[in-house]
Amino acid sequence: MTTDYSLAELNKEARMGGMGVETTDRAIPVIDLTDFAARKAEITERLWRAATEIGFFQLTGHGIEPELVDRAFAEAERFFALPEEVKAGVPLVKAFNAGWESQSQVRPSIGTPDRKESYQITRPHMADLWPGEEALPGFAEFALRFEARCWEVAMRVLSCFADRLGFDTDFFARAHDPSSEHYASTLRMIHYFALPEDYRPDPRVWRAGAHTDFDCLTLLFQRDGQGGLQVCPGRDAEAEEWTPVAPSSDAITCNIGDMLMRWSDDQLVSNFHRVRMPVEGEYAGPRYSIPFFAQANRDVLIESPARKYEPITAAEYLRRRVTANYDEPKA
Numbered sequence: 001m002t003t004d005y006s007l008a009e010l011n012k013e014a015r016m017g018g019m020g021v022e023t024t025d026r027a028i029p030v031i032d033l034t035d036f037a038a039r040k041a042e043i044t045e046r047l048w049r050a051a052t053e054i055g056f057f058q059l060t061g062h063g064i065e066p067e068l069v070d071r072a073f074a075e076a077e078r079f080f081a082l083p084e085e086v087k088a089g090v091p092l093v094k095a096f097n098a099g100w101e102s103q104s105q106v107r108p109s110i111g112t113p114d115r116k117e118s119y120q121i122t123r124p125h126m127a128d129l130w131p132g133e134e135a136l137p138g139f140a141e142f143a144l145r146f147e148a149r150c151w152e153v154a155m156r157v158l159s160c161f162a163d164r165l166g167f168d169t170d171f172f173a174r175a176h177d178p179s180s181e182h183y184a185s186t187l188r189m190i191h192y193f194a195l196p197e198d199y200r201p202d203p204r205v206w207r208a209g210a211h212t213d214f215d216c217l218t219l220l221f222q223r224d225g226q227g228g229l230q231v232c233p234g235r236d237a238e239a240e241e242w243t244p245v246a247p248s249s250d251a252i253t254c255n256i257g258d259m260l261m262r263w264s265d266d267q268l269v270s271n272f273h274r275v276r277m278p279v280e281g282e283y284a285g286p287r288y289s290i291p292f293f294a295q296a297n298r299d300v301l302i303e304s305p306a307r308k309y310e311p312i313t314a315a316e317y318l319r320r321r322v323t324a325n326y327d328e329p330k331a
Contacts, residue, residue, distance in 0.1 A: 020240030034061030
């Protein structure tokens, strides 16, 4: 039985800071969720195949209206356009993964800060972390409404994995109960900074260094034309072959996280991914993305069917991973 899973994950991540090579040989599966109830068995098979082989896939027919996604990005841009002192008034609370941070996330893979700012929304811990109606009218109400829609899609997908893992269909919905004070899922708005005119390539600098997510499932909303996301297929891929994930304003890009990989006895694959800096000829303006991280409630005990790993509470698991990803930069 492995006793320190999270440390093992961090050790792997620390080795993934190189440039590697880029390949377009592997396609990211696109899975249509239309008529979900009637097609659940078929959808489950397609999701399982994608999640066990590459760990990344894109969803269409997910039911979140395009205008709602457009509004979410508009709200994110409104937030990040606020004066620095206003954003600094709602600082990140690491213990609850809620609030605003700027260039404080340091990946073990590269040891330098990601070139971005982000705002984390974790429902039970937002009392003093909203910018306020005066600064952003309607922002909080909309953000919570959008977060709830993301939760619905995530639970639909996770119900398929529950079926295959031998849990009951609603197992993960209960483990991610938004009515609980222990709710830990997070909606994150991200702003990657535009490149300055005098920017010179630096192999130590990334918009987001190579990492795995430490949740169960990530839903990622991107904008057409704002690329840079790459995935490294194969959980222990020593060759570091990186496949670009084309941004789509219509599809939701999804990946399995370490928490679900552990819960599945490593059947489901949590792969490394990163966001590289633009190269010459590519769009170099600001890049926005909005991930939703489905993380089990803090009081939930993560126990895998075959007991490959010792049980651990979601709270302790998240504490270890969040702490490691907001460490001090390497000298």
